[in-house]
Amino acid sequence: MDFTPNPDHEAIIEGVDRVCSDFDDAYWAACDQNHEFPWAFYTKMAEGGWIGIALPEEYGGGGQGIAEGALVLNRVAASGAAMNGSTALHLTMFGLQPVVKFGNDQLKQTFLPRAAAGDLHVAFGVTEPDAGTDTSRIATRAVPDGMGGWIISGRKIWTSKALESEVCLLLARTDGEPGEGFGGLSLFLVDLDPEHCDIVPIPKVGRNAVASCEVAYDELPVEGWRLVGDRGRGFHHILHGLNPERILLAAMACGIGEVALRRAVGYANERSVFDRLIGANQAISHPLARAHMELNAALTLAMKAAWMYDNGHEAGELANTAKYLAAEASYFAADQAVQTHGGLGYATEYHVERYWREARLQRLAPVSQEMTLNYIAQKVLGLPRSY
Ligand SMILES: Cc1cc2nc3c(=O)[nH]c(=O)nc-3n(C[C@H](O)[C@H](O)[C@H](O)COP(=O)(O)OP(=O)(O)OC[C@H]3O[C@@H](n4cnc5c(N)ncnc54)[C@H](O)[C@@H]3O)c2cc1C
Numbered sequence: 003m004d005f006t007p008n009p010d011h012e013a014i015i016e017g018v019d020r021v022c023s024d025f026d027d028a029y030w031a032a033c034d035q036n037h038e039f040p041w042a043f044y045t046k047m048a049e050g051g052w053i054g055i056a057l058p059e060e061y062g063g064g065g066q067g068i069a070e071g072a073l074v075l076n077r078v079a080a081s082g083a084a085m086n087g088s089t090a091l092h093l094t095m096f097g098l099q100p101v102v103k104f105g106n107d108q109l110k111q112t113f114l115p116r117a118a119a120g121d122l123h124v125a126f127g128v129t130e131p132d133a134g135t136d137t138s139r140i141a142t143r144a145v146p147d148g149m150g151g152w153i154i155s156g157r158k159i160w161t162s163k164a165l166e167s168e169v170c171l172l173l174a175r176t177d178g179e180p181g182e183g184f185g186g187l188s189l190f191l192v193d194l195d196p197e198h199c200d201i202v203p204i205p206k207v208g209r210n211a212v213a214s215c216e217v218a219y220d221e222l223p224v225e226g227w228r229l230v231g232d233r234g235r236g237f238h239h240i241l242h243g244l245n246p247e248r249i250l251l252a253a254m255a256c257g258i259g260e261v262a263l264r265r266a267v268g269y270a271n272e273r274s275v276f277d278r279l280i281g282a283n284q285a286i287s288h289p290l291a292r293a294h295m296e297l298n299a300a301l302t303l304a305m306k307a308a309w310m311y312d313n314g315h316e317a318g319e320l321a322n323t324a325k326y327l328a329a330e331a332s333y334f335a336a337d338q339a340v341q342t343h344g345g346l347g348y349a350t351e352y353h354v355e356r357y358w359r360e361a362r363l364q365r366l367a368p369v370s371q372e373m374t375l376n377y378i379a380q381k382v383l384g385l386p387r388s389y
Pocket residue numbers: 126127128129133134135136159160161162163206214363366367368369370371372373376388389
């Protein structure tokens with residue numbers, strides 16, 4: 003084990019903190035309130051090369067790993083940008099990992115350089131209304147067009163960034179019937195062509211700067227080279243994007259917890275009630291101390307998971323564990339930040355209610371806490387499957 007401070011990582015933290023310092027809480031609150039994608043912030047992050055940091059150098063990326071991506075997103079979230087800022091970027095970091103690993107040359111040459119430069123926005127379309135967590139029930143279907151290509155029809159739900167994205171990494175059924183396992187699923191990088199894709203944002207509680215959408219695919223033509231990897235191996239390929247996604251999400255969640263905690267400590271050190279600072283009450287200080295420790299532990303585990311993934315080791319257990327613990331720690335910290343602010347915690351002016359709304363999301367998505375516990379119970383502990 004080596005915990006020596008890494009100068010490259012320190013440079014990343016310093017560089018990202020510098021960009022983020024130009025975008026304060028008022029900016030993020032306005033993006034959230036107006037449901038506006040944070041273009042000014044996105045452009046600055048792209049100019050700094052931060053969005054493509056985990057894509058290979060030969061395609062114009064930074065050639066770094068998921069650990070460095072996690073650091074970037076952690077600092078973005080911790081600046082007060084929370085999910086509104088970090089999810090504007092994270093799809094490019096993890097979503098294209100299956101293309102890097104399994105995509106053909108044409109896919110890589112065409113899309114990776116633009117993604118690395120931040121010019122190409124990517125969405126990730128897995129979840130369907132009728133399948134839910136049970137991905138084997140995916141019904142969106144890709145049918146051969148007789149000329150080497152495909153025609154795709156079906157309905158996805160919760161596709162984040164579909165409004166901004168030119169392309170979507172889409173999991174669709176090429177063989178078999180819904181419920182017949184994962185073998186009939188294939189992965190495509192499709193164009194979100196408005197002539198064949200109807201995109202409707204879903205009104206939601208928070209993270210409103212980045213819309214998540216219902217997308218109806220109506221006979222979308224897709225050329226053969228847009229198939230990522232092998233037909234029928236789509237679920238397997240997408241798993242290579244899911245562990246990085248969990249690691250990045252864990253780092254983002256810890257960032258939200260950090261900024262919530264920072265605000266809570268600041269308020270507890272200045273608000274006086276009954277002639278004493280509220281932070282002098284252990285009912286206030288102890289939960290904040292606990293939040294600090296839990297966030298620290300979760301982030302350390304996320305970085306270990308990232309190291310495992312980047313070094314080619316099996317990362318499933320640690321990626322899932324980090325995401326679970328980070329989601330709990332982040333929500334606890336944000337909830338305590340609201341509590342510390344008393345009634346003003348519920349006012350938008352202090353921003354902690356925005357962190358709290360955004361921290362809640364990680365307990366549901368990209369994978370629910372229950373399904374993470376199922377994974378650990380079955381795959382790690384060897385307990386029987388309950389469903
Ligand atoms: C803001 C937001 C953004 C999202 N972005 C994307 C995206 O970009 N792309 C994408 O593909 N998806 C996206 N999702 C979808 C997200 O991944 C799913 O919502 C999540 O995986 C849960 O699936 P579900 O909503 O279908 O819940 P369901 O599968 O309907 O489950 C409902 C509840 O039942 C529980 N449950 C179900 N089965 C079991 C079981 N066997 N044991 C214990 N508990 C169980 C679940 O844990 C959950 O609490 C997003 C969701 C949200 C809210």
